[in-house]
Amino acid sequence: MPTREKELIVEELTDKFSETKAAVLTDYCGLDVAQVTELRNQLREAGVDYKVVKNTLALLAAKNADFEEIEEYLTGPTAIAFSDEDPVAPAKVLVEFAKEHEELEIKGGLVEGDLIDLEQVKSLADIPPREVLIAQLLAKMKAPVNGLVNALNDPLQSLAYTLKAIKEDKEE
Structure with missing residues (x-):
């Protein structure tokens, strides 16, 4: 018992x-x-x-x-x-x-x-500890957004450089 x-x-x-x-x-x-x-x-x-x-x-x-x-x-x-x-x-x-x-x-x-x-x-x-795994996951999720921002920003940046070059040529 x-x-x-x-x-x-x-x-x-x-x-x-x-x-x-x-x-x-x-x-x-x-x-x-x-x-x-x-x-x-x-x-x-x-x-x-x-x-x-x-x-x-x-x-x-x-x-x-x-x-x-x-x-x-x-x-x-x-x-x-x-x-x-x-x-x-x-x-x-x-x-x-x-x-x-x-x-x-x-x-x-x-x-x-x-x-x-x-x-x-x-x-x-x-x-790895939970916090590290979460940070790694967030970094992976953030990467495509950063890539999109850079892709959208590149044409505008190129246009700005082109306009600046034209302006400098006309000033000369």
């Missing part, structure tokens, strides 16, 4: 899995308390929630949220980084942290309900 505390944990994790845009599963074994605290602080700054979970409870929650395929990553000590807003944030922070701390092992994750492996998590971490 499950205890009430375990039921609450499964309910909380089910909600997290249902609402998350991205979740990255890690094996934190080998990190000391200071390193885990540093990791949690970095994740918190990025708006990411980091939970150490029991695999059986996480699997129950994942099944409740229709993510049964996550079972392959639920082995050994497991902690999950959940992001409700930015699907890139947990991958970015964890991949950067894992570069400096080899003890942290990234297992895989979920993005918008799709299971991803370690290589896809690394690829996700390479995506």
Whole structure:
């Protein structure tokens, strides 16, 4: 018979899995308390929630949220980084942290309900921040307008130069 505390944990994790845009599963074994605290602080700054979970409870929650395929990553000590807003944030922070701390092992994750492996998590971490992507999109949208303005402006500018040249010829 499950205890009430375990039921609450499964309910909380089910909600997290249902609402998350991205979740990255890690094996934190080998990190000391200071390193885990540093990791949690970095994740918190990025708006990411980091939970150490029991695999059986996480699997129950994942099944409740229709993510049964996550079972392959639920082995050994497991902690999950959940992001409700930015699907890139947990991958970015964890991949950067894992570069400096080899003890942290990234297992895989979920993005918008799709299971991803370690290589896809690394690829996700390479995506530029949202603000940079928006700036790049706006620059691409602005380029055709600038081209049109220049194309319309060229004949007028050429006419002005021609009239100026004629005026200078007549003054001589």
